[in-house]
Amino acid sequence: MILLVLAWIGARSLWQRRERLLAWYAQQQAAPDRREGPREQPDAQERAPRRRGEDAAPEEMVECAHCGVFLARREALRGRGGRLYCSDEHRRQGPRA
Numbered sequence: 001m002i003l004l005v006l007a008w009i010g011a012r013s014l015w016q017r018r019e020r021l022l023a024w025y026a027q028q029q030a031a032p033d034r035r036e037g038p039r040e041q042p043d044a045q046e047r048a049p050r051r052r053g054e055d056a057a058p059e060e061m062v063e064c065a066h067c068g069v070f071l072a073r074r075e076a077l078r079g080r081g082g083r084l085y086c087s088d089e090h091r092r093q094g095p096r097a
């Protein structure tokens with residue numbers, strides 16, 4: 001009888017340990033990405049000077065073919081014949097002769 005009790009206690013403690021292990025394992029599965037991942041990524045992004053350098057780079061200016069206003073090339077609208085316009089309206093009106 002005492003062997004049975006000992007076996008039961010042993011099995012029970014093993015079971016409890018197993019549950020603790022499972023809980024720990026689940027934490028380890030979820031935690032590393034959140035603990036270590038974000039730490040490195042923001043640093044890498046903040047230190048990367050490329051993006052800021054591109055943003056700070058002087059913008060190429062182009063002239064609207066209709067009204068002649070200057071605007072950044074990335075804001076210009078491309079019309080027929082590769083002409084650039086400041087707005088959709090001017091693109092529709094076409095180049096001013």
Ligand SMILES: [Zn+2]
Pocket residue numbers: 064065066067068069085086087090
């Ligand atoms: Zn214009």
